Amino acid sequence: MPEVERPDFARGDRVRIIDLAKPGHVRTPMYVRGKLGVIDRYCGRFENPEERAYGHIGGTRIPLYRVRVMQRDLWPDYQGSNGDSLVLEIYQHWLKPA
Amino acid sequence: MHTDDADHAHDHHHGHTHQHTHGPHPTREDDDVALTQGEAKFLALKSLLIEKGVLTADEIRRRHEINDRGTPHQGARMVAKAWVDPAFKARMLQDGKAAAVELGIAVTEAELMVIENTPDCHNLIVCTLCSCYPRSLLGEPPAWYVSKAYRSRAVREPRKVLREFGLSFPDAVEIRVHDSNADLRYIVLPMRPAGTDHLSEAALAALVSRDCLVGTALPGQI
Numbered sequence: 001m002p003e004v005e006r007p008d009f010a011r012g013d014r015v016r017i018i019d020l021a022k023p024g025h026v027r028t029p030m031y032v033r034g035k036l037g038v039i040d041r042y043c044g045r046f047e048n049p050e051e052r053a054y055g056h057i058g059g060t061r062i063p064l065y066r067v068r069v070m071q072r073d074l075w076p077d078y079q080g081s082n083g084d085s086l087v088l089e090i091y092q093h094w095l096k097p098a
Numbered sequence: 099m100h101t102d103d104a105d106h107a108h109d110h111h112h113g114h115t116h117q118h119t120h121g122p123h124p125t126r127e128d129d130d131v132a133l134t135q136g137e138a139k140f141l142a143l144k145s146l147l148i149e150k151g152v153l154t155a156d157e158i159r160r161r162h163e164i165n166d167r168g169t170p171h172q173g174a175r176m177v178a179k180a181w182v183d184p185a186f187k188a189r190m191l192q193d194g195k196a197a198a199v200e201l202g203i204a205v206t207e208a209e210l211m212v213i214e215n216t217p218d219c220h221n222l223i224v225c226t227l228c229s230c231y232p233r234s235l236l237g238e239p240p241a242w243y244v245s246k247a248y249r250s251r252a253v254r255e256p257r258k259v260l261r262e263f264g265l266s267f268p269d270a271v272e273i274r275v276h277d278s279n280a281d282l283r284y285i286v287l288p289m290r291p292a293g294t295d296h297l298s299e300a301a302l303a304a305l306v307s308r309d310c311l312v313g314t315a316l317p318g319q320i
Contacts, residue, residue: 027280029226031253046208046281064281071256071275080257081269089280 007063008092013039015067016098017090025053028094032086036098037069040087048091063092168237170308172203173285176212177311178303181290194285198235206234207283213276214287215313220267221286222260222313224252225278232283236311243312253277263314286313294318 009015019033020026027049045061052059071084078084133141147153176198180187190197194210210232213221225231229244242248251259256273260266267273276284288310294302309315 027227029277029279031226043209043282049280066282071273075254079255080273081271083269083272084256084274085272086253086275086277088277089282091280 007042007065009039009042009063009065009095009097011039011041014098015039015065015095017067017069018094018096020094022050024050026050028090029088031074032067032069032088032090035069036073037067039065040068041066043089046091065090065092065095067095165233166237168232168234170236170306170311171303172198172201173232173236173308173311174303174306175201176203176285177287177306177317178299180212180287181302182299187287190287203235205232205283207232209282210235211282211284212287213274213284215289217289218270219272219274220260220265220313222252222256222273222275223278223284223286224249224275226250226253227277227279230278230283232285235283235285236308240308260314263309265314265316285311288317291316291318 015037017028017032017035017037020028043064043066046064047057047059048062066087067090068085068087070082071078071080071086072082074086144158148155148158176190176194179201180190180197186197186200189200190212191214194212195205195207197212198205198210213223215221224243226249229239229249231239231243233239248259253275256275257267260273278284288306290302291305294305297305305317307315307317310317
């Protein structure tokens with residue numbers, strides 16, 4: 001994967017967390033795959049854990065974001081307030097514009 | 099009460115059924131069971147590293163001690179400082195790790211993010227994928243934090259989990275769950291309790307328990 005100079009997304013952008021169905025040490029939990037969210041914060045670039053876990057230390061650094069998802073969008077039967085939300089960290093290649 | 103994980107349930111049951119034979123002292127099961135594959139691999143690797151002269155046993159022991167330096171009190175100190183020093187608080191919200199360094203606390207995790215509770219939003223930290231936790235700052239996480247029950251339920255039914263910890267919030271207050279699933283580590287900056295204007299920074303720090311820093315308690319509820 002080429003080094004990304006500038007992040008593709010900015011705070012407030014609507015995104016969909018995609019399901020790459022990739023095996024191994026991935027950091028995108030199953031429960032958010034396919035869900036819609038909003039970029040809360042760009043966190044900088046980090047080495048890809050999907051490579052690091054297999055000894056590729058010092059590899060390409062990729063953009064990481066905090067993505068905010070509304071609980072109602074995560075769980076249709078969510079028991080709580082409509083304003084409740086969840087924020088988690090997603091690497092750029094798991095996101096597409098929405 | 100804090101947890102419904104298996105260990106706790108077991109201890110509880112154990113205490114009741116065997117109290118008459120063990121006396122008042124709680125006992126812990128001996129760990130003289132067969133090694134798991136991972137434990138065996140770990141011990142073999144450790145022996146090899148020592149045998150080959152790559153590491154010494156003392157270096158490994160020292161590393162354990164360094165790992166154990168974290169304590170919730172360090173997080174409490176950061177919170178108390180933020181309560182009395184708005185400029186420090188602003189820096190801490192910008193860069194938690196740098197703020198810790200200002201207080202002489204070394205955070206070894208890549209990044210520490212401080213999440214502020216407000217009258218409109220209460221924050222709760224969880225790591226659903228494993229047990230990520232700012233260990234260098236706070237020490238080892240509590241058993242319930244790493245339990246599957248907490249890790250799965252905190253994102254699915256956070257209000258119910260919070261009620262089990264003794265916290266309930268009106269619907270107007272947003273419950274915001276933070277899944278510590280990748281490179282950042284988190285602590286919650288709780289709101290300063292009312293009626294604490296007269297307290298010193300040290301006395302304020304004493305109000306902040308470990309659970310306040312995870313979001314499962316409020317200051318002064320120890």
